[in-house]
Amino acid sequence: MLMSKFTWNDLIQLNSVTTSYLSPLSCMAHIDVNAFFAQVEQIRCDYTRDDPVVCVQWNSIIAVSYAARKYGISRMDTIHEAMKKCDHLIPIHTAVFKKGESWWTYYDGYGSWMKEKEKQLPPDNYKVSLDPYRRESRKLFKIFKEYCYSVEKASVDEVFLDLGRLCFEDLMFSDDEVFQKSEAMQAIRNTFINGEYDLQTALPSLPDELKNLEFTGMVFNPANRPLLNDWDDIIFALASRETQKMRDVIKESLGYTTSCGIARTKNVAKLGSNFRKPDAQTIIKNNCLEDFLDNGSFEITSFWTLGGKLGKEICQVLNLPPKDSIKYIRNTWANSPKELESFLEKQLEERGGQFNELTTIDSTNIHTLAKKIFELSRGVHPVQLNTRPLVKSMMSNKNMRSSSCKSLIDCIDWLEVFSGELATRIQELEQEYNKVIIPRSATVLMKTTLGETYRKTTQLHNRDSKLACQDLLNATSKMAAELDKKYAEPNSKKFYPLTNMNLVISNFEILDLKKTVLDMFGNQAQVYEKNNDERNKDEMAEEEDHSTVIAAEEKTEELQCQKCDLFFPNTKEFQEHLDFHFASKLSDSLNGIGNDSRNLSVGEQRLLFSTKRPSSNSKRILSNGKKRKTAKGSGNILSFFSR
DNA sequence: TACTCACAG
DNA sequence: GGCTGTGAGTA
Numbered sequence: 001m002l003m004s005k006f007t008w009n010d011l012i013q014l015n016s017v018t019t020s021y022l023s024p025l026s027c028m029a030h031i032d033v034n035a036f037f038a039q040v041e042q043i044r045c046d047y048t049r050d051d052p053v054v055c056v057q058w059n060s061i062i063a064v065s066y067a068a069r070k071y072g073i074s075r076m077d078t079i080h081e082a083m084k085k086c087d088h089l090i091p092i093h094t095a096v097f098k099k100g101e102s103w104w105t106y107y108d109g110y111g112s113w114m115k116e117k118e119k120q121l122p123p124d125n126y127k128v129s130l131d132p133y134r135r136e137s138r139k140l141f142k143i144f145k146e147y148c149y150s151v152e153k154a155s156v157d158e159v160f161l162d163l164g165r166l167c168f169e170d171l172m173f174s175d176d177e178v179f180q181k182s183e184a185m186q187a188i189r190n191t192f193i194n195g196e197y198d199l200q201t202a203l204p205s206l207p208d209e210l211k212n213l214e215f216t217g218m219v220f221n222p223a224n225r226p227l228l229n230d231w232d233d234i235i236f237a238l239a240s241r242e243t244q245k246m247r248d249v250i251k252e253s254l255g256y257t258t259s260c261g262i263a264r265t266k267n268v269a270k271l272g273s274n275f276r277k278p279d280a281q282t283i284i285k286n287n288c289l290e291d292f293l294d295n296g297s298f299e300i301t302s303f304w305t306l307g308g309k310l311g312k313e314i315c316q317v318l319n320l321p322p323k324d325s326i327k328y329i330r331n332t333w334a335n336s337p338k339e340l341e342s343f344l345e346k347q348l349e350e351r352g353g354q355f356n357e358l359t360t361i362d363s364t365n366i367h368t369l370a371k372k373i374f375e376l377s378r379g380v381h382p383v384q385l386n387t388r389p390l391v392k393s394m395m396s397n398k399n400m401r402s403s404s405c406k407s408l409i410d411c412i413d414w415l416e417v418f419s420g421e422l423a424t425r426i427q428e429l430e431q432e433y434n435k436v437i438i439p440r441s442a443t444v445l446m447k448t449t450l451g452e453t454y455r456k457t458t459q460l461h462n463r464d465s466k467l468a469c470q471d472l473l474n475a476t477s478k479m480a481a482e483l484d485k486k487y488a489e490p491n492s493k494k495f496y497p498l499t500n501m502n503l504v505i506s507n508f509e510i511l512d513l514k515k516t517v518l519d520m521f522g523n524q525a526q527v528y529e530k531n532n533d534e535r536n537k538d539e540m541a542e543e544e545d546h547s548t549v550i551a552a553e554e555k556t557e558e559l560q561c562q563k564c565d566l567f568f569p570n571t572k573e574f575q576e577h578l579d580f581h582f583a584s585k586l587s588d589s590l591n592g593i594g595n596d597s598r599n600l601s602v603g604e605q606r607l608l609f610s611t612k613r614p615s616s617n618s619k620r621i622l623s624n625g626k627k628r629k630t631a632k633g634s635g636n637i638l639s640f641f642s643r
Numbered sequence: 644t645a646c647t648c649a650c651a652g
Numbered sequence: 653g654g655c656t657g658t659g660a661g662t663a
Binding site: 032036154155156157158304305443457 | 644645646648649650651652
Binding site for chain 3: 057062130388393396
């Protein structure tokens with residue numbers, strides 16, 4: 001009997017938030033918003049996608065809408081060049097702070113392209129604000145979080161999604177007809193639910209009925225390879241539907257078009273999202289991986305983190321050809337990363353322990369590097385999603401024109417802007433995540449015309465544990481005055497005018513705004529709780545949500561595990577219990593992966609198998625529940641409390 | 644901790 | 653090219 005390439009373990013590992021990226025069935029997506037800043041302005045100002053909008057900062061264009069690209073306009077053009085290419089161009093300037101003011105505004109109708117002198121926005125007296133884009137970014141991120149268990153915010157306009165768990169659930173629980181009608185699929189589902197699988201055993205081969213499943217978006221397949229051949233293809237097809245759903249919601253609710261790439265790894269997914277734009281998604285199946293990497297538009301330096309000096313150095317050291325470097329790597333070191341590593345070692349030896357110009361590659365990192373290059377060239381370099389902490393530092397910066405900053409008074413005017421910007425950014429973060437965020441240090445930096453930099457750091461002590469713009473201004477003005485006194489007064493000619501000035505706040509203390517049940521009814525004061533570990537904020541918010549959700553949900557559901565006849569009061573605990581079965585299975589028969597979860601505390605198990613359930617899918621598992629009573633409308637309360 | 648460099652969008 | 657951000661390495 002024909003079997004799949006994949007084992008039960010590969011499949012079930014998809015469901016683990018912490019190790020899904022290591023499964024050969026893993027499935028990642030990268031989504032980025034096309035010409036983000038331009039789209040934000042297009043939507044804000046009520047233009048359509050066909051209007052040639054560009055987003056402008058001083059004289060340069062920082063984002064070109066796809067409508068404007070049709071005229072051959074690129075980011076390199078100045079605004080005046082662009083207007084020559086398209087006479088009905090719609091330039092929109094970013095929001096700005098005015099020197100001496102602590103808030104930003106849009107000055108629509110103002111900009112360097114305006115003839116009237118009073119409608120200019122001279123960089124001397126204004127500072128660009130990117131706040132509007134951060135706000136929109138947060139809205140986007142929120143939507144992704146609603147639909148997907150595991151989301152990494154890669155930048156203001158892009159995210160990575162680990163779709164493993166979502167696809168796993170689709171496979172096991174979705175009502176899709178293709179699955180419902182397939183007896184073979186039902187058998188697999190039952191095997192799973194009843195825990196009658198052996199992790200080391202190969203999955204059955206793909207039932208013929210499933211070969212009707214359709215992808216959404218473009219499958220990269222110039223070589224016409226079989227579309228649905230094994231379970232990885234099924235996972236990718238499901239993934240393509242999931243990302244399409246999210247992208248549709250974003251397009252309909254916020255108005256943004258996005259591009260998406262789906263592949264086994266983050267690295268390839270990212271190349272994929274960039275492959276077809278705008279408003280498109282590209283699926284790079286495992287059996288088309290090398291076709292994709294070799295299609296002519298990529299080199300080894302196309303991969304993330306290899307775009308700079310490190311990539312150049314790798315090209316030199318490995319003697320890579322200028323074209324088809326990825327294929328060359330695959331063919332030259334065909335069998336193992338070890339071969340590549342020995343080659344690097346030899347090269348290193350020949351050059352006396354150090355490569356030419358840079359010192360980035362040395363004996364301490366060639367092992368890791370060799371493995372990485374080997375895997376990247378095959379499109380299988382596994383990288384986990386990175387859940388970033390809420391904030392590490394925050395900077396407000398201004399490059400000065402000659403006349404912008406000639407005295408201490410000017411410095412303080414700019415500090416007003418910086419303080420205002422940072423204070424509102426902190427405030428917005430606080431509101432969004434229900435936290436109190438207190439920066440404990442602030443650094444003021446000044447750069448003189450001669451290129452010297454002077455800085456001063458101070459500890460912040462806020463009496464009411466809230467960062468007010470005024471507090472920050474007070475603290476930083478003091479520092480500015482000290483710097484002025486120390487460096488400007490003795491030899492004033494060399495100090496002013498400044499060429500750059502910035503303010504950085506860091507060392508954040510993050511307090512939870514713990515809501516008790518009572519306080520939800522408005523009867524009890526809010527309580528701050530100190531959070532002194534490194535857990536990131538998403539995780540925290542999640543836990544909070546759960547506690548309220550469970551409380552309301554508890555009486556409404558009853559689920560039974562077929563395996564041990566236990567009943568469970570809610571979906572969360574039921575899922576947790578199923579997770580427990582996986583964990584046991586894992587530890588029984590696996591060497592290396594996973595701990596013995598039976599000995600783990602609930603909290604530790606949760607780390608292994610997150611039980612977070614995106615709201616849009618929250619009832620899905622019930623569609624397959626064996627025993628369940630009808631929910632008795634606690635929905636209103638629920639939706640009121642959760643966020 | 645403070646500072647610089649590399650890399651990215 | 654201007655601007656904002658993170659992570660690695662170094663002292």
